[in-house]
Amino acid sequence: MMRKLLSVFVFLIGVYTISAQVKTIENMVKFGVQNSGAFLDEANDVDGYYFFYQVDKLKKGMREYAINILDKNLNDIALKKIVASKKTSLVAKAFNNEAIMFAFFNKKDRALTLKSFDKKANPREDITVAIEKKQARIIDMAIKAGGLSTMLHPVRNEGFILITSNYEGKGTGYTINFYPSNESGKPWEYKFVPTKKRGHHSVTPIALNDKFIVLVDVKTKNMSTKKEFKTIVLNSKTGEVFFTKAYDENDPKLISNAFISDDGKISVMGQYYEPKAKLAKAQSLGLFVNEYSEKGTVEFSKKIAWKGDVSKFLPVKDNNKLKDIGYIFFHDIIKTQSGEYYAIGEQFKKTVSALGVAMGILNRGAQTGGYTQLTIKDVYIFKFDKEFNLLAVKTFEKGKSRVQNLVDFGSPQFNAYQVAAIGGFDYIYSQVDVKRDRFYANFIDYERSKKEKGKKKKKSRFVFKTIIQDGGELSEDVIEISKKSKNYRVLPAKVGYVLLLEYDKKAKSSTLHLEKLNIK
Incomplete structure (x- = not known):
């Protein structure tokens, strides 16, 4: 199927010693800027770039594509030519410091082909993965909307994990497959199949290294505002579960970030709520940090209240909302060598979308989402000490931008969680100069x-x-x-x-x- 379609490879490799600061890539007959990206190491430093584009239109629905790989100075590393069906799309990519992996989706065959190369662009054996009809439809919709799937993730110096949905139970579950990038590694599979009706689960990796894969499981019921968050920590090498931490209705939490310290401790950060609060509707009370051992024991716990702590630096209203600010979504947490922490956040408010309302009128109310939007503005940097005591908050002004919400129901905080998952904020990335x-x-x-x-x-x-x-x-x-x-x-x-x-x-x-x- 896809192996036959992705059949012709031309390998051209050239390495140049002169560092180019400007480069032009020619013969890009058809190219979407989203089909390009950087290969990042653990500190988000760049090792190189890739570009996927159409070179030529062939007979019988076939196309000639190219994968162009450059180093971090824009020098050519390799150019791969691929002949494939016009129904082939690049939907995901990842770099784990050892190898590069691309995920190609073929709509007609409902299959993913995983193609990987080492740092010198030497090809490895292709992997073909069959995709269920429901998920194939979701991937196709994402491609048409101009978004790429985040189903492929790198495990540094170990391999890659591919996340797909499964529909074997009474709701929607997920399957995680690990593919090693070196001879010492072994493939494994972790599968979750829901046993309760209408339980729809999605999972997102929020921290990965050569020992741990930290996942956030979000459970949603059909058209319900009730959300349940759970932390799952897997062994990177075997897929075995180190521990699972569920945040029940007596301790509701919305998880957004995690990081793994050098001594093997796992820190999870997000927002905490009143007991029995519905996360998709309620206003949070503040931020929380929990530090776990690999056995799931809580080693450290801290809450930073909007009223008691943040109000020393920013105006906070009685209902725990930030006055004249709205809300802050935190994209990343960085630990310095001195042991201090910096949380990088972006201001947002939930507002009515004029475009969404107009489209709703044209569609005679047939829309399911998009009547509301997030209006995104300034950057807020929170500085914490070693014990996560809030030391300072600094604001950097930024112009307004707007992004339509995927669904209109739910709290602004939960809408922001969804928008961030598709890269809707103005934040691009963080980079550490070690x-x-x-x-x-x-x-x-x-x-x-x-x-x-x-x-x-x-x-x-x-x-x-x-x-x-x-x-x-x-x-x-x-x-x-x-x-x-x-x-x-x-x-x-x-x-x-x-x-x-x-x-x-x-x-x-x-x-x-x-x-x-x-x-x-």
């Missing part, structure tokens, strides 16, 4: 200047904003991004740089610019 003990938090910013005399409209510009933590001090730098074309993307780059990608549909080429940040 040698200098500093980090960079990176965002897209839609800046609006003041209205100029004699002009009807305000000027606006599209910029890349990076917030730098160095020696305990926070500062920012911005780089303007060209708006000549709508086909552009910002990608991570080597430490101290950002990569700007712009696709020229008329010239059928992409221009890549490595821009240096203003960092000493």
